[in-house]
Amino acid sequence: MKRVLCFGLAMLASALAGAAPASAQSYPAxxxxxVVPYPPGGGADYLARAIGDALAKRIGQPVIVDNRGGGNTLIGxxxxxxxxxxxxxxxxxxSAxxxxxxxxxKMPYDALKDLAPIGRIGxxxxxxxxxxxxxxxxxNDLIAKAQAQPGKVSFASYGSGSAAHLAAELFQFETKxxxxHVPYKGSAPALTDLLAGRVDVMFSTIGPAQPHVEAGALRALGVTSSQPVETLPGVPPIAQAGVPGYEAAGWNALLAPAGTPKAIVERINRELLAxxxxxEIREGLVKRGYIVEGSSPAxxxxxxxxxxxxxxxxVQESGAKLD
Structure with missing residues (x-):
């Protein structure tokens, strides 16, 4: 009986050991x-759909974009x-x-432990x-008005703890x-209220804001990168427009749940880099202000x-409050 049990367990272990590679080899079936942890309509939504459409063509399976906004990306x-x-x-x-x-x-997850990095997009x-x-x-107008009216000049962000929020916190720290702060559930509703005049300023992703700048509905004050952005001629880095040393740029990337088979992670990484x-993809992203920059999972x-x-x-130096 013991021999039969041991033989059965050995066969089960062997089957399980071979299951992961077989699953990876048949991926995707x-x-x-x-999942985009923001509402539809923002820069992240465009990015996911552009990458998703291209990925679908390469893997021969549909790629669906699932918007799950709220909680500054925590929900999605x-x-x-x-x-x-x-x-x-x-x-x-x-970068959230x-x-x-x-x-x-309190965080519902640990990004370094609970997610498997696939690759940076840019x-x-x-x-x-x-x-x-x-x-x-x-x-200079912004700094002067904020100095004259402390706590009165409002800035929108696409969530507490978002790159836009921290960019503003760093700005406040550097300029004293x-x-x-007026947080929203995504960049689209934040930009809508900025255009309506319900808030004064916003650190926005470039793609959604640029058409409104070109139409005169918004004024561009500066970019958060250390160098000018190719698609925004005449718009200086904030560091060159009155806040020396300022730099705060976010990033986007693809990740999967921790424990995803290494072979699948590597497969998606290869497809992403391609x-x-x-x-066409690079041009579309550059036009929207992205600096395309892939990476390995490591x-x-x-x-x-x-x-x-x-x-x-x-956060510690700026005194940003927990929300």
Missing amino acids: REVRI TEHVVRSPADGYTLLLGS LAISPSIYR AVPLLLVANPASGIGSM VKLL ILAEP ELSALIASDTAKWKKV
Whole structure:
């Protein structure tokens, strides 16, 4: 009886050992979902759909974009963390993964432990824009008005702890001014209220804001990168427009639930790097202000770790409050 039991257990162990490679070899056998932890209509939504459409063509299966906004990406990200680690649920992650641990006292997940990095997509400089009705037409105007009216000049962000929020916190720390934070559930509703004049300024992703700048509905004050952005001629880096040394750019990346088979992670990484090399994809992203920059899973893991340390220091030094 013992011999039969041992033989059965050995066969089961052998079967389980071979299951992961077989599953990876047959991947993908059905549709893949990319969860976007923001509402539809923002820059992340465009990015997921562009990458998703290209990925679908390469893997021969549909790729569905699933918008799950709210909680400054916590809701959508937690959904992915708790999804099966089989490669069929992916996350369009952002630098919020590195920022949120410094903003929230309790996190429903640990990005470094509960997610499997796949690859970076690129850097996302932000554009500081103002509603003309605010009377703010330049960086000096913003600083002067904020100094004269502490806590009165309002800035929108796409969530507490988002890259936009921390970019503004760093701005306040560097300029010694106090602004009023108005958080939203995504960039689209934040931009809508900025255009309506309900808030004064916003650190926005470039793509959604640029058409409104070109139409005169918004004024561009500066970009958060250390160098000018190719698609925004005449718009200086904030560091060159009155705040020396200022730099705060976010990023986007693909991730999966922790435990996703290494072969599947590597497969998606190869496809992602090939997609980012496609001229049409690169051109579309550059036009929207992205700096296209792929990476390996290991490089993305290192980026998340280093940015987590960086933003922790920013939060501590700026005195940003937990929401």
